[in-house]
Amino acid sequence: MLWGVSGPIFLLDYVAGVTGALAIALSVRALVGSRTRGEPLSxxxxxxxxxxxxxxxxxxxxxxxxxxxxxxxxxxxxxxxxxxxxxxxxxxxxxxxxxxxxxxxxxxxxxxxxxxxxxxxxxxxxxxxxxxxxGQRRRLALGTLPLFAVAAVGVTRLVDSAVEGRTAGGPASVVGLLLCCLATVLGGWWLCEVPETGAxxxxxxxxxxxxxxxxxxxxxxxxxxxxxxxxxxxxxxxxxxxxxxxxxxxxxxxxxxxxxxxxxxxxxxxx
Structure with missing residues (x-):
């Protein structure tokens, strides 16, 4: 099922998946530590x-x-x-x-x-x-897992196509997917650096x-x-x-x- 779509369609689906995973990661980062109490800070x-x-x-x-x-x-x-x-x-x-x-x-x-x-x-x-x-810092780190999961799907398609001889689309689709996978991994790595401060x-x-x-x-x-x-x-x-x-x-x-x-x-x- 993963390989039953054309290269451009898969790339669009991949970008949609990255958008959803990024929204999850950023939402977790914005919500964890968003509530405070106590006196005003000195x-x-x-x-x-x-x-x-x-x-x-x-x-x-x-x-x-x-x-x-x-x-x-x-x-x-x-x-x-x-x-x-x-x-x-x-x-x-x-x-x-x-x-x-x-x-x-x-x-x-x-x-x-x-x-x-x-x-x-x-x-x-x-x-x-x-x-x-x-515990809150662990939740922030776990919020980036969907990004790496989406990147793994894209890399799997590229590797499987190269090894099994299946088509991953035209050159533009392959290069686009490769760049998107790289950007996804780098974005996930950047978001993995969990701050000590809350939102x-x-x-x-x-x-x-x-x-x-x-x-x-x-x-x-x-x-x-x-x-x-x-x-x-x-x-x-x-x-x-x-x-x-x-x-x-x-x-x-x-x-x-x-x-x-x-x-x-x-x-x-x-x-």
Whole structure:
């Protein structure tokens, strides 16, 4: 039955099958992690969704620095002088506690209190639906299986026709089917890269990037006219580069790479 149709008709059926399989994969991706609960996200939370623990800690210590609490010491160390700002996020308080004695940034990141605070942060984001559970990530990966199944049908027709001498249509149909199979496999492979963030988190990050587009590093905003909240939001949404513009020495001490233009997850959240 599979081979009882002409090449052009089979190619049209194949494209229809790919369209349906792609719709399934994209629907699963759009629905899994689409519901959230809990309180509104802080800049530290947004930073974790954007680029995980490293950026979250950089935003947290930047909040302390802008509050005048963190000071630079000798041998690339940091220390605090004074209490953390009132209402600080738990990670900010953990960073403050780690800096009660002079520390390098690497030592701060390895501090047990900071590690515990990060685990609690991740647990809360998972509980509230912003980060995906392992089961949800498996469902996303399984949503791509129809694409590979359709590709397998197309490849089977091509191979069977070549081995058994059956016709798969004219040269144009064969080349078209081969290209479609290749595109299907590549599309399935691309969608197999499952994000850690849920659909709601990806939508939120895209919305923030549109809302705060004027704070993007490539726009070169005048930070002398901006407040601390805008700086922290820009770091959380676009990565740590804004800190280089306002406090370059401090930014380098906390691991901001001037050559890195975008966070790892920047492109992924666009999906």
């Amino acid at each position: 800049a530290v939370d947004l930073a974790y969704l954007t680029d995980r623990a490293g950026l979250a800690c950089q935003v947290g210590v930047a909040a302390l620095r802008r509050a005048g609490v963190v000071h630079l010491g000798e041998l690339a160390t940091l220390s605090v002088d004074g209490p953390p700002p009132s209402g600080s996020a738990p990670l900010v308080r953990a960073l403050h506690a780690a800096l009660r004695r002079p520390q390098t940034w690497a030592a701060v990141l390895a501090d047990p209190g900071v590690a515990r605070s990060l685990r609690r942060l991740v647990g809360r984001l998972v509980r509230d639906g912003w980060l995906l559970t392992p 709601a988190a990806r939508r939120l990050l895209r919305r923030h990037r549109r809302t705060y587009a004027e704070l993007a590093p490539e726009r070169r905003p005048a930070w002398s006219e901006r407040g601390t909240e805008e700086l922290l939001t820009a770091m959380a949404v676009f990565g740590p580069r804004p800190l280089l513009a306002v406090d370059p020495r401090f930014a380098e001490l906390v691991g901001v790479d001037p050559e890195r233009t975008r966070p790892r997850e920047y492109a992924k959240t666009a999906r």
